[in-house]
Amino acid sequence: MAYxxxxxxxxxxxxxxxxFIIKNFSSPQKLDGIKKAINDGKYQQAQxxxxxxxxxxxxxxxxxxxxxxxxxxxxxxxxxFIEYKTVNQNAVFNGxxxxxxxxKQMAExxxxxxxxxxxxxxxxxxxxxxxxxxxxxFNVGKIYEAQGKAGLAMGFYQKTITANKKHPQAHTAMGHxxxxxxQYNEAKKEIDTAIKLNPENYSNYYYxxxxxxxxxxxxxxxxxxxxxxxxxxxxxxxxxxxGTCLMIAGQIDQAQDDFDRAIKVAKDENxxxxxxxxxxxxxxxxxxxxxxxxxxxxxxxxxxxxxxxDVGAKLSQYKDLQTNDNMKExxxxxxxxxxxxxxxxxxxxxxxxxxxxxxTKFGCQLLAIEKKKGTWMNVRQQIFLVLFFRxxxxxxxxxxxxxxxxxxxxxxxxxxIVSSSQFSASAVKFAxxxxxxxxxxxxxxxxxTKAGL
Numbered sequence: 001m002a003y004x005x006x007x008x009x010x011x012x013x014x015x016x017x018x019x020f021i022i023k024n025f026s027s028p029q030k031l032d033g034i035k036k037a038i039n040d041g042k043y044q045q046a047q048x049x050x051x052x053x054x055x056x057x058x059x060x061x062x063x064x065x066x067x068x069x070x071x072x073x074x075x076x077x078x079x080x081f082i083e084y085k086t087v088n089q090n091a092v093f094n095g096x097x098x099x100x101x102x103x104k105q106m107a108e109x110x111x112x113x114x115x116x117x118x119x120x121x122x123x124x125x126x127x128x129x130x131x132x133x134x135x136x137x138f139n140v141g142k143i144y145e146a147q148g149k150a151g152l153a154m155g156f157y158q159k160t161i162t163a164n165k166k167h168p169q170a171h172t173a174m175g176h177x178x179x180x181x182x183q184y185n186e187a188k189k190e191i192d193t194a195i196k197l198n199p200e201n202y203s204n205y206y207y208x209x210x211x212x213x214x215x216x217x218x219x220x221x222x223x224x225x226x227x228x229x230x231x232x233x234x235x236x237x238x239x240x241x242x243g244t245c246l247m248i249a250g251q252i253d254q255a256q257d258d259f260d261r262a263i264k265v266a267k268d269e270n271x272x273x274x275x276x277x278x279x280x281x282x283x284x285x286x287x288x289x290x291x292x293x294x295x296x297x298x299x300x301x302x303x304x305x306x307x308x309x310d311v312g313a314k315l316s317q318y319k320d321l322q323t324n325d326n327m328k329e330x331x332x333x334x335x336x337x338x339x340x341x342x343x344x345x346x347x348x349x350x351x352x353x354x355x356x357x358x359x360t361k362f363g364c365q366l367l368a369i370e371k372k373k374g375t376w377m378n379v380r381q382q383i384f385l386v387l388f389f390r391x392x393x394x395x396x397x398x399x400x401x402x403x404x405x406x407x408x409x410x411x412x413x414x415x416x417i418v419s420s421s422q423f424s425a426s427a428v429k430f431a432x433x434x435x436x437x438x439x440x441x442x443x444x445x446x447x448x449t450k451a452g453l
Contacts, residue, residue: 084102087102137160171191206231239259240276279298291332351370354367382413385416390420395419396424
């Protein structure tokens with residue numbers, strides 16, 4: 001009996017030893033097979049081999065890692081993410097899993113699935129594991145910037161540049177932060193550097209243009225926006241920005257062309273950029289007295305967004321153009337016709353004799369005298385300064401002050417300001433008891449009738 005018992009123990013020991021040897025030798029062989037399959041591009045084979053190991057031992061985190069790696073190579077990040085999280089939560093990094101490579105992939109997966117807090121932890125750990133790798137600092141900076149922590153972001157962008165002075169993305173990112181904080185000179189330096197390092201990144205020209213625009217260097221800003229148009233994703237925005245620069249510079253026709261192009265390249269008719277392009281195009285039409293074209297743009301905006309800037313007010317201001325031909329003619333006619341119209345209003349509406357008339361940016365101005373009456377033929381006639389405005393915005397007191405000063409210095413009898421709009425409250429108050437008469441839109445319409453128009 002003793003011999004039988006000893007024999008049974010010996011057989012059990014031999015079986016256990018064989019199983020142990022097979023298990024410990026076959027696993028490394030299978031891991032090598034998984035690695036080779038991944039390297040050979042046989043990703044599904046690698047997945048099958050890894051799954052077979054996990055089936056035998058669910059706590060084989062090395063197999064979980066290589067299964068995740070096979071999924072990543074097979075463009076299945078959602079499955080890789082599950083395996084990598086299992087590894088990250090349980091594995092002990094003792095050399096079997098390349099921790100540095102794993103942390104980088106883990107951080108990218110967290111970022112891919114918008115788990116930025118977890119991604120930040122991984123990147124911060126990577127900055128300690130690889131202190132000389134500028135990319136880790138840059139990724140930390142990007143996450144902090146996305147979280148609205150501009151100060152921390154700026155610090156890590158500066159660390160990035162310290163580690164790698166030729167990191168164009170870090171210079172770009174710093175330029176954007178400095179621009180938003182209105183530090184335009186410093187922002188320009190960073191964007192200029194980014195352009196030197198990577199002249200093919202046309203988004204940098206867009207931000208350079210915005211910086212130059214804020215610095216009032218409009219010609220240089222226009223050139224930058226022209227280059228930015230090479231980036232199809234920025235073309236519409238660049239055209240709008242360029243157009244606004246031309247508007248500021250008084251080049252209305254050129255600006256109008258850019259806004260028209262911005263509308264034509266629009267991918268979304270309802271996008272804010274498209275609405276702004278229409279709004280600025282309408283402003284160009286308005287300045288060029290093409291009111292019907294302007295109304296067409298305002299109506300297109302109003303149809304999409306009734307609260308967009310002052311579009312509703314604009315449409316209200318011009319609503320009587322459909323029924324009031326005189327006002328329409330006053331606002332839209334050519335300069336030569338406008339001068340003739342103003343002469344007639346002066347002569348027959350204001351009962352003054354027009355002596356001299358000249359066009360202005362806002363409309364026209366003329367000098368007139370009272371019509372001669374009977375025995376007063378030899379009396380020196382008093383001169384009146386009459387200004388006609390073709391404006392849609394209420395005229396401010398600055399306009400009235402300027403006219404009062406001109407009347408006083410030139411020793412004119414009185415100033416008369418005729419507007420197709422209204423006058424601000426401060427303008428009306430300033431005109432009280434002074435040698436100036438204000439003729440608002442309603443009074444102008446009465447003058448049309450009086451003049452026989």
